Amino acid sequence: MRRYVALLLAQFRVSAAAAMAYRANFVLEGLLSLVWIGLALLPLLVLFEQRESVNGWDASASLVVIGYFTSLRALLEGVVNPSLNDLIARIRTGELDYVLLKPVDAQIAVSASHYAPWKVVDLLGGIAIIVWALVRRGEMPTAGQLALGVMLFGAGAIAMYSLWIACAALSFRLVRLDNLMFLLSAVFDTARWPVHVFPGLWRVLFTFVVPIALITTFPAMGLLGTLTPLGALGTVGGSLVMLVLSRLAWRAAIRGYTSASS
């Protein structure tokens, strides 16, 4: 266990050093992030300028979902995506062999091999949106709701990570990874909306097939105190099931891996 913590820390140090070497880029990316957060709020503002609420979601509650979405996307673009991009390069060059030879679990070594540290700005931005939304709502969560909200944030992050790792595993044999990740990112973008604003068929799709409801809507409901105990259990259970499935997919992919090196 301690070995893995040391490994992740070392990998983070290297990435942070690399990012700090390009300070201008670092600042630019941080500033751009702020602009993006603003633009991402736009459709929501357009919607709630005209309507009080849509299917039970008012502006403040929807803002909480956007806050969760922004924070999770920060994790996605700050850790998961850079690492998997790194994985593509390694599969292509055959360098993945060296990772597989190391005395650590390859999935863990690969999952956090690269970071984009400036995404911290997004993470903080997401949290700021949540706080703003709660103030706007005029009703602070109780300690229990806060704990549930934080815990389900973790569950959402696990669900998101599983989706991406499964996709990476699939791409070992099917298609090129960047392509598939691009599709996943496009779908993930809908996680900015509470799943209930979508009509029936879409809602089923986003809850069970591509479970983005698990990733943002339910955790946000946990924080808002509108999630049933069964819903909370389903979110945690669902994300764990996804983690196990993605682990199996990864193992199958590694078994089928034949090095690309000469």
Next chain:
Amino acid sequence: MTSAPSRALRALPTLLRVGVAETVAYRAEFLVWILTSTQPLIMMGLWTAVARERPFEGYSSAMFVAYYLASLVVRQLTANWVAWQLMDEIRRGTLSMRLLRPVHPVFAYMAGHVAAIPFRAAVALPVAVVLLICSGGSTLTGSGLQVALLLPSLAFAWLISFGLMFAAGGLAFFMTDTSAVMNLYYGLFALFSGYLLPLDMLPGPLETLAAWLPFRFMLSVPVELMTRTLDGVRLAELLGGQLAWAVIATGLALGVWRAGLRRFEAVGT
């Protein structure tokens, strides 16, 4: 010695055949690209649900359906992934293969993507039929002129999209990490092309900004041709804007290409 244009023209059938073969060979990848541009369906779900009880900013449910299905059709026909292709080939050095051929590479890339259009049309056509049936024509334009202008408008949209994507991909000549540029491009596109929401729903200043950016000419204009009734002046404005941006985008692509080639060192083997 034949001139460059006639040489390119003679090579065209072969280039198209290669393009078709590539699309068929990488069909899984192609399918993923098609699925990527189905986002209008998601937005359609959202806004029709919102507008079910009463119209939203003048849009009824049926109008939202028409708008997003039309934009799905336009996006299928005009989107391309040349930026990713170009970046990949620059980074890996495989671009040098293209440089050896006696056809201008920009033209060769273009032909490759033109060859994919029939496959994309095969996806777009059923959607268009559904659109016709759903709306019963009531939310679509009845003007023959607009229908006639749709084809040139789509061609312009394709050219603008190709030119900008090519220029964006060509930035890989100058910088090692272009993902930030692509994120910026897609973000601006989603917002200012009418892909996420109809442009007249944007707040005032942003709507004005959208009128001057190239993105609306890539998507919103053909969609408007299909779903609105526009007067002559407006039509001339929109098509004129498309023509201007098509010229600028093509110039940009050629400019980036020419400047980039000087720096290209064919990394890799």
